[in-house]
Amino acid sequence: MTVEQDRLVTENFGLVHACARRYCGRGVDYDDLYQSGCEGLVKAAAGFDSSRGIRFSTYAVPAILGEIRRLFRDGGVLRVSRSIRDLGLKIRRAETDFRGRTGRDPTVGELAALLGTDVESIAEAIDASRPVLSLTAERDGEEFEADVPVEQFEESVVDVVALREAMASLEETDREIIRQRYFKGKTQTAVAAALGMTQVQVSRRERKILQLMKERLI
Numbered sequence: 001m002t003v004e005q006d007r008l009v010t011e012n013f014g015l016v017h018a019c020a021r022r023y024c025g026r027g028v029d030y031d032d033l034y035q036s037g038c039e040g041l042v043k044a045a046a047g048f049d050s051s052r053g054i055r056f057s058t059y060a061v062p063a064i065l066g067e068i069r070r071l072f073r074d075g076g077v078l079r080v081s082r083s084i085r086d087l088g089l090k091i092r093r094a095e096t097d098f099r100g101r102t103g104r105d106p107t108v109g110e111l112a113a114l115l116g117t118d119v120e121s122i123a124e125a126i127d128a129s130r131p132v133l134s135l136t137a138e139r140d141g142e143e144f145e146a147d148v149p150v151e152q153f154e155e156s157v158v159d160v161v162a163l164r165e166a167m168a169s170l171e172e173t174d175r176e177i178i179r180q181r182y183f184k185g186k187t188q189t190a191v192a193a194a195l196g197m198t199q200v201q202v203s204r205r206e207r208k209i210l211q212l213m214k215e216r217l218i
Contacts, residue, residue: 003109005045005046005048006045006107006108006109007107008044008045008048008056008060009041009042009045009108010107010108012041012045012056012057012060013038013041015041015057015060015061015064016034016037016038016040016041016064017034017037019037019040019061019064019065019068020033020034020037020068022065023068023072026072028071028072032071033068033071036067036068036070036071037064037065037067037068039067040060040063040064040065040066040067040068041060041063041064043063043067044056044059044060044063044064045060047059047063048060084121084125085125087115087117087121087122087125088125088126090115091111091115091122091125091126094106094111094114094115095111098110098111098114108122108126166213167179167213170209170212170213173195174205174209176195177191177195177202177205177206177209178206178209178210178213180194181206188202188203188206
């Protein structure tokens with residue numbers, strides 16, 4: 001992994017948090033969601049081409065979400081191997097030594113070079129060794145769901161990209177109904193006239209489309 005790819009990974013862990021939050025409360029621990037998302041982030045950094053003229057966050061979100069969704073398809077459990085746990089111990093020792101020599105934290109790429117392994121293994125071991133993040137807290141003797149803070153920009157990027165994915169999955173007519181109704185502000189009657197449908201047909205179709213999109217976005 002290049003220095004630039006390493007920078008993209010280390011500067012966008014917050015984006016992984018934003019993606020992981022979308023899937024909280026669905027039977028999978030937050031740490032597992034975050035670990036899968038980090039794997040997607042590493043893959044996105046490796047495949048990103050800045051010459052295509054898109055932001056890295058826009059490119060990375062589908063990759064991060066894809067890895068998180070894969071976790072659900074595979075049963076929702078990430079098992080940490082003994083070798084990853086051992087690597088995590090080596091990383092902590094290397095980090096301590098590096099800080100003592102340089103006065104700063106090492107990057108993922110520097111850790112990989114120091115330990116003679118690849119960046120992907122380092123990222124996986126770091127995430128596997130993170131302390132468990134409790135999603136519950138206690139207030140006045142009662143437990144409540146704790147929130148995981150992330151920057152609003154990252155949340156908005158996730159929402160926009162997820163909406164684009166949902167829109168892209170629609171048939172052309174359905175996509176045009178949503179585009180004219182919610183992006184151009186047209187009435188159902190106006191949309192019906194433009195598409196050669198009746199207002200009743202548009203109304204019924206719109207309800208079905210919105211339900212479908214809701215299921216894909218949640």
